[in-house]
Amino acid sequence: MTAINGRNVPVSEELQVPFRVSGALATGSVLQPLNSSMIAVAIVGIAAQFGSTSGISWVISAMYITTAVGAPTAGRFGALFGARRVFVGGLVLVAVGSVAGMLAPGVGWLIGAYVVLGIGISTHMPNAMTMIRSYAERYERQPRTALTTLVVCGQSVAALGPTIGGVLVGTFGWQSILWVNLPVVLLSAVAVMRADVGFAGGRATSVRAALHTLDGLGILLFLVTITSMMMVLVSLRDAPSWGLLPVAIVGLGLFVGWEWRTAEPFLDIHALVRNRALSGTLGRALITFTCFYCVFFGIPQWLQYVRGMSAIEAGLTMLPVAGVSVISTIVGSRLYRKAGARWTLLVGTLALLIGGVLIASVERSTAPILVLLLVGAVLGIPNGFNNIGNQSLVNAVTSVEEVGTAIGMYRTMTFIGANLSVVVLQVTAGDEIDDGGLHRMGWFIAATAVLLFVGIVFSRSIGPNAEARIDNAGS
Structure with a gap:
């Protein structure tokens, strides 16, 4: 039984943050995974138009370096100016960056457009978390289901991104991965402005005072x-x-x-030293997302360069990753509630190890398409389990005042991992990924998964004390 508003409520009937709130916030939060994953199947087309494969890698890197800086800063700005204002401001920047990218006359212009886009997409997840926790505290609700909604939506869109992007690029050209942002921005702006998100204001007295803290x-x-x-x-x-x-x-x-x-640090080193559970989770996220983006950037390129697939075919081949990722996120959320973070992360990391070995050992140039689809299905498992486990831990070990900045730091680790994946692919496979390059990428993922697995088994920062705080967050 849980006491809510002076009465005892069975755990099964605990009041959660309603979907009208979490769903509204998810509409903007999906822009980051959508853009991060769609570009994987657009790289070949962009390089063909501008005649530069090496320069294209900096389009991706520019977006992720920008988002790595923007995420924790956006969390702090949300506390100063109001989470909803910063969230909507990010939507405006996404629209501006998308239009500029569609009109790009060259790679340099496209890189600049993705910088603006990166700033915009970095604002949403930190401020969505702040609004959810604010709503939960104001109305005495549990944020657990809302967190799962955000993660499921993000994972689903990230996994579906190559498929969506492949269909768009194959039908309308690579610019379509940018113009698809515009209806999402409009929908999200309307939904967020109409939703009750708890406390939408901030504590800053002026823009000058806020910038002084930057x-x-x-x-x-x-x-x-x-x-x-x-x-x-x-x-x-x-x-x-x-x-x-x-x-x-x-x-x-x-x-x-x-x-x-x-x-007023950009990254609070003191907090990372003091909160070992948080710093450990951020470290795992960095390593996990490096492997995650190796898969999402590497395999679609290999399918087009080696297997000769079109962007549409490559995207559809990645579809099992999407379907299994959605299911594993939901199952991972339930496992987290029953068994805790350690088991959730162990399942995800074991699946990552198996996926890496499969990538490294299957003869992919001659393998039947069914084998490739089965490999993709296995690779969908770690996405859901690892992400829900790590994000739930971040929420569990931080207060409502800290969660926006902490999630911003988590997103920073995501984006640094994406940058590192570009480096890994360059080192293991080069500009055009062949069979040998994909083999080496697979062994890198497998070796990394072994190190992660050992770290999770022996980590002292993953335990009942850390995990129990999520049950009290927002109540």
């Missing part, structure tokens, strides 16, 4: 560090740019030192 130097050092490190890693396959390595190392040292001392 850690500009920390953001600059973060950009220098991650960009220079990416350039070093991408260059390892051909002519290593060792001269940038000292820049990355010094930048990282200065970044950590500055974030440790400053009063």
Whole structure:
């Protein structure tokens, strides 16, 4: 029994955040996974139009570097200006970036458009979480079902992205992955403005006061560090740019030192040191999403370059990943409630290991299409279990005041992982992925999954004390 408004309510009848709230917020939160996954099948077409395969990788990297910076900043801005205002402002930026990208005359213009798009899509998940937790506290509801709704929608769209993108690109050209954002933006704006999202305001007295709290130097050092490190890693396959390595190392040292001392850090190093459950979860998310995006960027390119598939055929071949990912997210949510985070993450990581071995061992150039579909189905399992386990832990170990920034940091790990996946693909497979490159990518995923599995088994930050807090969050 749970006490709500002075009366005892059976656990099965606990009041949850209603779908009219979580569903409205999910309409905008799906823009990030939608754009992240659709571009996987558009890369070949973009490269064909602009005549540059190496430059195209920076279209992806620019979006993810921007979102890596924007996510925690957006969480802080939501607390200052109001989560709903920042959420809707992000929708406007998505529309602007999409229109600019559709009209791009060259790769440089397209990279700039994806920077604007990246800023926009980074605002939604952190502020959606803030609004859900605010609603839950205001009306004494449980946020568990709402969190599952966001994760299921995000995972579903991410998994369906290659299929949706393949149909759009094959029918209307690569620009269609941008114009499809516009009706989603309009729908989300209407839904969020009409929904009761608890407390929609903020505590900032002025824009100047809010900007004064922005850690500009920390953001600059973060950009220098991650960009220079990416350039070093991408260059390892051909002519290593060792001269940038000292820049990355010094930048990282200065970044950590500055974030440790400053009063309003871009990334709260103190919180990460103090909250081991949070820092451990963010680390796992970084590693997991690196593997996740290797699959979502690598396999569609291989299907087009080696198997000679069209964008539509490649997208449809990825469809089992989508279907299984949705089911595994729902099953993973139930497993989390019954057995906790450790078992949820172990199941997801074991499936990741099996998927990596399958990628590395199946003779894909001559394999029947049914075999490829079965491999895709296996790869859908870790997406759901790992994401619901890690995001539920972030929600469980943070307060309502912290959750927006914490989810922003989680999204930052997602985007850094996406950047690292581009590097992994460049190093293991090059610009055009062949059989050998995909083999090496599979073994990388398998080896990474082994390390994750061992870490989860022996982690002290995943346990009943951490997991129990989710039952009290928002009540």
